[in-house]
Amino acid sequence: MDTKEQITIYADTRETNTSILPRLQELGVRIQVGELEIGDYVLSDDQVVERKAAAEFVASIMNGTLFNQTGKLRLKFARTLILIEGDIYSTGHAIARDSIDGALAFLITLDGFSVLQMKSQQASADLIYRLAKSSQSPDAEPSFRRGKVTQGRSEALFCIEGVLGVGPSLAVRILDHFKSVSAFFTASAEDLQQVSGIGPKRAERIHAITSWQQSDLEAGLQHQSLFTDPAV
DSSP states (O other), X not given: OOGGGOOEEXXXXXXXXXXXXXXXXXXXXXXXXXXXXXXXXXXXXXXXXXXXXHHHHHHHHHHTHHHHHHHHHHHHOSEEEEEEESOTTXXXXXXXXXXXHHHHHIIIIISOOEEEEESSHHHHHHXXXXXXXXXXXXXXXXXXXXXXOOHHHHHHHHHHHTSTTOOHHHHHHHHHHHSSHHHHHTOOHHHHTTSTTOOHHHHHHHHHHXXXXXXXXXXXXXXXXXXXXXXX
């Protein structure tokens, strides 16, 4: 293959222990290995592949790192493909099937990611090659793609999700309704009920949190934060 036409893929150093890189080299791909900030394979300026074994994917749902990681991918790339190798429903982890399905639904419908389940690393390598060939071809037709999520919106959603009782999907509906974090935090219980999924009890609970004020006595007490950074 001519050097000018050779496909180049940037791979994370963690992928050197897989059979994917040798397979890509067999296909004539030029591999640049390094410590990527996010993702496992960068195919172009706007396209990235995140590869996970089935057990790793399920574990990331359970320990809370999945959505932290995908949030970073969403900020950096317009097109993200998540490849899952193996059967996610038979990993042996103590997790309900509904929890796995819910995570997949969130990634696809709300985050706009493409998620594919692969049988083997070779199958993953072949797909990565075809994607890179398509995205790097000068004759490729421009495809419809979801625009990058602005950092402001991502950070706003992060703040809203920090409120007890507000999950990722509800946070999206809240932000779409109130348009800003400030408007959400100053909303009355009645205003909160205008958001789909927030009934009277939840509205009162959220309003109690967002309108709470610390007393002088409580200000002198030392409390540990409820939140810790998830292990990466």
